[in-house]
Amino acid sequence: MSLRVHNTLTRKEEEFIPLVPGEVRMYVCGVTVYDLCHIGHARSAIVFDVIRRYLAFRGYRVTFVKNFTDVDDKIITRAQAEGVSAREVSERYVAEFYRDMEAIGVLRGDVEPKATDHIGQMIRLIEQLVAAGVAYVVDGDVYFEIARFPAYGRLSGKNLDELLAGARVEVDERKRDPRDFALWKAAKPGEPSWSSPWGDGRPGWHIECSAMAMEYLGPTFDVHGGGEDLIFPHHECEIAQSEAATGKTFAHYWVHNGFVNLGAEKMSKSLGNTLLIRELVKRHDPDALRLWLLGTHYRHPVEFSEERLTEAGRALERFHRLFREAARDTRPPGPVPEALRSFRARFEAAMDDDFNTPQALGALFDFARALYGHLERAEAPDHQQALVAGVEELKRLGGALGLFARSLNAPGAPAEVDRLVSERGEARKRRDWRRSDELRDAIHKLGWSVEDTPGGPRLTPRR
């Protein structure tokens, strides 16, 4: 079975064939570090985290590059408002970004370049474009001339004439064409700047990704990703400037994730604050967040809802209970029994079909149900064997989606709780149900739930 990926460039699903067999080089547009990350950033980060993990799960050697845009109008605006340097703002939010990503289990990139560390590469790239006659200099600004790159508009499906008519195009008399975009902006007072052949200034937004992607992945690489809002103009411009400079295809597969919508509700300041990643993980298990997000295909829009997240948390409990039960058995897992092999096949078939995580999760839930069946009869050695091996397999598959990393070592109960549990066990032996229920309440107050099973009391942290 081959992996198929939807390519924004062709608007079709295509068989995934990396440039170098067994290796995948991918670049994902990261964040502009001027504020805290919200649920939308989380979706994009998780989607590409899952794609990256699944490619690795499938045996590819993946090189994953994710950049930071740390020079930008919004950063400068914020810095001026706070009376601090742009660098201080960007460094602060890089640190906050790492904190949030760690909280939701998103792996770090193999390389996480910052724009300001690559000004030299950008200048060289712009020089190439000027030399090639596709960019021109005006008063210390450098613009890319759209008319020189016939494929401009292909990625986003834009008709160039209609773009011209767009009311939102800012008319700048110095540009040869309103649609031309800035590669380099002449310095303004009080803004960060670097010296260049065209005078002091700073890079335009798009050039950084071209320069950094090429620096770490070469002129041509496999996958370029980002939010669907980046298709135009950002990725369109990246293609133009990169391919005009190198004469080579920039990226083969363009992958874009859909948005998190808030319905009719306007993203007000207060609502926006509650949708910050750090606020969401206070209320929900990070795996619940991931489970909820992966319940919708990555290219479809998803409506934010606190209730959906809570539901995902309940669904997650099914896996957690299974893992806790299986963890009581310390015998090493054997091979996965034949009867349980189909789940991995279903999982992979779903993921191979353009990363169909909702369908892949369906396979995981069915897998869990099958394993619960073995749990019921775990006294029998063959059922026990199937359970232990199956749970290991289920965790591996979940791991390909970035799930279950933390639930594997759930914290043990404190000694006080253990003492109450055994005391309750004594009471139950005496058939002293009143005392037994008192002790359950006491345990409950300490933050734990106790349930009686044929195998003894089962303790779980209270939610």
Place this chain on the structure above:
RNA sequence: GGCGGCGUAGCCAAGUGGCUAAGGCGGAGGUCUGCAAAACCUCUAUGCAGCGGUUCGAAUCCGCUCGCCGCCUCCA
């Protein structure tokens, strides 16, 4: 105005020409149980916005209608 997407059970969401329309949440009944909980078993869309059409056969293709949404140089 241009380009694109969506409308599947009470809610969320896969499925895009042909086996019983995945899965989750919620709900109903049952088994088990001191109680409770969990688990397990069974049930919960003769129908996929509506109307036409193509086809031996359509949720899936085509047309029209209705409703919702995204992008069109801030944006994950």
